[in-house]
Amino acid sequence: MQKSNVNGDVIDIMLCQLGAKEIHNFLSTMHIVSFDLGDGLEIVYVFNITKGNKYFLQRMKPYSMVEGKYVSYMEIIEFITQDISKFRKAKKINNAGIFLKLAAEMEQVKERIEQIFLNYDVSAEDFREILDEFNALLERIEITNKKSDKIEED
Structure with a gap:
């Protein structure tokens, strides 16, 4: 049985009144994790652990991108480990400052x-x-x- 959240219930009711097609509620825990790779390059992820221990991952910085749904915590760890490794390698090879400016302007x-x-x-x-x-x-x-040229993985 899902624990009721009064504020969540009020929001759901108001959204129904606005004509929401569907509202799904999940027991979840949100985690925000950030990595400072230096020179202004910060990588931030948000992941939710939902009922049934399912995972939903998004990269929020340097730009927002939905990464997807995962079935195990090891998949989350593996993705983030590989992603951070790729950003570190790319930072060494490419001009991170121009990339960060481009990413910020794309968001704008x-x-x-x-x-x-x-x-x-x-x-x-x-x-x-x-x-x-x-x-x-x-x-x-x-x-x-x-x-x-493609950046070679380890």
Whole structure:
């Protein structure tokens, strides 16, 4: 039986009144863990342990990214260990400062596009132009990927 949380129940009721399609409640424990890799490179993860000892992992810094669901704590440890190792290697080889600036600006772009979408009557043509420029950027990223050497894993 799930323990009731009055604030959670109030939120659920209000969200139902707003028309929420579904609300799932899980007994969970949230963990936030951060790693300081130096030179301004901080890696932060959030994971939840849900009822039945299932795990949901997200990387929050240097940018937010859902990593997924895991069935064991060892999978969480393995993923984070490998991820931190990759960031350390990449930091040694690549310019971390430029990467951090790029990651921060990508987050700003995402937030700004959302703000424009939610608060302004933007023409379809303007959105298409932004999408075309974004697709050109994705093509540039793929060109960079193809011409760059892969960082070898241990």
